[in-house]
Amino acid sequence: MPLSSRLAPPPALGKDAPAAPPAAPRPTPASSLDIYQGDPNFMTSLARGLIVIQAFTQQSPQMTISQLSVKTGLSRAAVRRCLYTLTKLGFAGAEDGQRYSLRPRMLSLSHTYTTSSTLSTSAQPVLERMSSTFRESFSVATLDGDDIVYIARTQVASRVMAVDLHIGSRLPAYCTSMGRVLLAYLPPDQLEQYLARVDLIPHTTRTITTVDKLRLALRSVRRLGYALVDQELEVGLRSLAVPVYAPNGRVVATVNLSGNAPRLPVFDMQTHFLTPLRNAATEIGSFLR
Template identity: 85%
Template sequence: MSLTPRQTLALSDSSLPPAPPAAPKPSPASSLDIFTGDPNFMTSLARGLIVIQAFTQQSPQMTISQLSVKTGLSRAAVRRCLYTLTKLGFAGAEDGSRYSLRPRMLTLSHTYTTSNTLSTAAQPILERMSAALRESFSVATLDGEDIVYIARTQVSRVMAVDLHIGSRLPAYCTSMGRVLLAYLPTEQLEQYLAKATLTAHTTRTITSVEKLRLALRNVRRNGYALVDQEYEVGLRSLAVPVYAASGRVVATLNLSGNAPRLSVLEMQSRFLNHLRNAANELSVFLN
């Protein structure tokens, strides 16, 4: 009996070995393995910080079981962390089972922003720019594979996600992230590229390491980064570096706007000099 082309294709496909399963994403708790045997490393404190960071805007309340799954910590370890945080007023559970962070947690971020020279100096500069230009501006630093907002002003909602001081976004597909990556020492950049997961957030997102390398070279050559709808459709942003006295780039300052309203040309011609002047002013506080 002869087989149709479709039947032949089906048989040949069935003979192929199954695709290997995707490697599971490492849990936050697994990041502590490298400190095993270090007598000065406080594992209990590290576990508590992992539990704190597990709470997000998408998951503001979680049970012990949910936190155990999300962090990779045992239920017993999560329970002890939550017990301590609750006793200190940083967490609590209204119904006795679903935990959430408490307002006292804000004292930790307040301590950082009031003691950090860069954050303290940046906020009034951004507020002055927003008042004059009626746009949203931010300052961020690099933390691992993400950027972290340390100062921000917002005159209108330009992103679907609600950004605030402490918000994190992926570095590779944001203008501020591109600036901070572009000025990393070569060894640090190579370490980042070797482990970074370049996920497509939109059809415009750069997901190739080589294309990202080219984009970063362009940032260094031009002295700024312009990212057009790579993180979110409709969002266009422009960022410049902020230098310390040593010449090292320690932060980045950006403008975010609605793509249909702000063209690439307008961003470059109207706002680039304002951003550079503000970045230079901010650099003075670091000298």
């Protein structure tokens, strides 16, 4: 090839040059409702109201109609109607008439679940006894979509970590000990679907961020019967979890111990807490019969 050809500048982009493909629209909570279009039994208005409720978080406890519209993907008119209804029923309100927030009455919804759930009501006293005995924080969670949801929890005040956890808190399953347990015992087809869609965000330098490594970690959980996650969600946070079995042999929940990594060495967690955790899981599971 002649030197002049190799050094020739690239052709200028003209009006006939192909345009860059438009960026794919970012999915929003509202877009998840598209699959239900045409379903006569699906209450879209109720679904929109639930989307608005779930938009409020610890990081965004107060939002305007415009902010909620952007965050949810719903129109301003739809958000306004949802907030109007929630306000009339006492579940939301706006002190200044612009920035809305949830009201304490919202707690009645979670209380209804915790008092009607056999798993939650049976687990709480078991965790409280464990916490009183060992002076550590214990939790029970179930899998909801790609997250774990805390349904029972005790926390020792002097052991509080940066992560503020309570009943109803959600955390990604892939980087938590309870999530690893629940994922490890999923039916194979459901696990493969999860691995195909999960976004493995690195929360710390220790977080597993490849599907192959996560798959190996889950196999280890099934082989050992427990999951120990060392500072993958938060630096300094170490946790140990075991499965809770239903009478039919299906894993329906998980119970864990979490605490400060320097104070809870891996060996101590395995030797001092694994058996008590398994005993607690068996006791909780017995209430499901």
